[in-house]
Structure formats: C-alpha cells, structure tokens
Amino acid sequence: MSSDNTAAGNIYVFNVYSQSMSLSLNGLGISAGDISGWPSNSDKTPYRPFGAAVPRTLNASDSQGKFFNGSNILSILWLDGLYGASVPMSGPLNQDMLLFIDKDSWRLVNQFGGDGLSGSILPAKALEQLATAAKTSHKH
Amino acid sequence: MPPPPKHRISTNSENDFPARPASASSARGQTLDEGVFTAPGKVYVFNLSGVDIDSLSLNGGSAGKVPAWVTQGNDPFVSTVLAVPRTLNASQGRGTFFAGSNAVLVNTIQGVFSCTIQIDNSVTPMNESLALYLLLTQFIFLRNSGVKIGEGPLNTVSRTAQRSLKSPGDAPASEERNQQDADR
Secondary structure, three states, X not given: OOHHHHOOOEEEEEEOOOXXXXXXXXXXXXXXXXXXXXXXXXXXXXXXXXXXXXXXXXXXXXXXXXXEOOEEEEEEEEOOEEEEEEEEOOOOOOXXXXXXXXXXXXXXXXXXXOOXXXXXXXXXXXXXXXXXXXXXXXXX | OOOOOOOOOOOOOOOOOOOOOOOHHHHOOOOOOXXXXXOOOEEEEEEOOOOOEEEEEEOOEEEEEEOXXXXXXXXXXXXXXXXXXXXXXXXXXXXXXXXXXXXXXXEEOOEEEXXXXXXXXXXXXXXXXXXXXXXXXXXXXXXXXXXXXXXXXXXXXXXXXXXXXXXXXXXXXXXXXXXXXXXX
C-alpha cells in the first residue's frame, strides 16, 4: 500500500469573510498562521476565500492546533472580535475535508462538496452568557 | 508528519484597492462622473463543490458554466467563479442579477436545483459587487464586507418542471450579450 493511502488527511479551512482570521483549535493556533480575508474588488477573482490546510489527528491528547475525531473547539479572532464554535469531526483520518467559515456559520463538507454538516459561529459574549446560564442552572 | 504548508488559494494581495482612474468627463470639464463610479457591480458566483455546474440559469437565461474544484495538485479545492453583471430592471434580468427576486437554476450532472436570490437596492447599491457561494445543497449570499444577506437550500427541480422550463430556441443570455458587444 502506498504511503498516500495511510497519511493523515487535512481539513482545508476557508475564511469566507473580508477580514483576516486568526484561528485556534483546541487551545492552540494553527501552524499555518492567520488566514487572510478575501481579496478586494481590484483582484481578478474577488471574494475567492483564502484557506489553510490543518492536519487531522486521532486523539484529543494530540489535538492542539489540529482537528481530532471528536468535538473540536474553534476560537476565531477577526477584527470584529472573538468568536467561537464547536465542530464535530469523524470518519477515516486519511480523508480530506473542507470547512467553510463565514461570519456567523460554518459548513463542513467532504472532498466532493457533499455530506454537509453546519453550525453557528457565536461571538464570545454570547458564549460567556451561555456559560453563565449553564452555571446558574447547575446551581439550581 | 511535518505540518502542511499554508494553503494559499490566491497569491494576490488583499486590501489592494484600485486607484481612482482619471475620469473622461472631468477631463472635459464636466462635473458629473459618468461611468466610473456609476458602473454596476457584479455578482461573483462560486462553485463550492466537486460537481461541475454545466449551466447557471438566471431569470430564464444562461449566465455560463462554473466548473468544479480540482482535488489534486498544489492548490486543491480552489473554487472557480463566474462573474455575472448586475442590472437594474427585471426586463434586463435574463442571464443577469437584477434588483429584485432572481430565479436561479443550477444544472449539474446530479440534477437541476433552484433557489431565489433577493437583491434589494436600498441595502446593496447597484455599484456594490456581491458574492454568491453555491454548495451542493445550499447557497450563501454575502455583501462585499462579508455580511450575510441571504442563505437557504438549493431545492431539487423535478423532471416535469425542468421540461416546462425549457423552451426551444432559448439562446444563452451570455451569448446574446457577446453578440450585442460585437454589434457595437
């Protein structure tokens, strides 16, 4: 079997927004660095999203700055502020997948564009409110 | 495994706004700026899938094809784009996006899908370009800042409905525009 079939795949993360994105995964920034916002109108292909390849890994213990098979915590820093999301990942590790992140939602698809999952991107304030609400309900 | 290289989708710099071109009208001593800042924007339609869009139909006229991304090479999953003109009135809407409710048909090998794209001139003025991202089963419609102005499902169009939509001699609107340009 060739090494291509056994190498871990990547999650190609695309920033579908006009502002540069600083992405942290499970507590650590991705090794590719910031993902630029889309090019402006002067470009031949404006609005084409920039992307970064992020490695996949199996275990949560190895998941800082990577995607593991489980619930991944994303921290997204735009000029507009800090945002967060939880993106579940599963399936064979050697499969590439694509994650499109716009201002208020994310979409995860396979290499053909199918099998889509989606969810919300929440501002940090909303996350704090959710956490506070959860703590309050836990006390009661 | 070493970390993968940063995956640059485009090498062009961001925030590279064009310099204001000299206006022919101001050169003639006129105060109105004709054509430069009043030029209509475009809607950039991206195919975010591995399936070719064989024909993108807008308001009954074909705007063109949008190929699928490629999965191999140095830049896999680079989305392809079709720039479609914006127009003001529904009467100009065949093969373009006009200010109103636009009927969109996406023809692929997997079938024909439809959605409606609303453009409100009071929100997005005519000279603003917009971005429409077509996934396999849904669409996202954004302003040039990235603020979302629409999203929804791509609905499957039945074969019966497809037959009723086709009419003989229905020339693609993009070809009509080319012919009009050639006539000038």
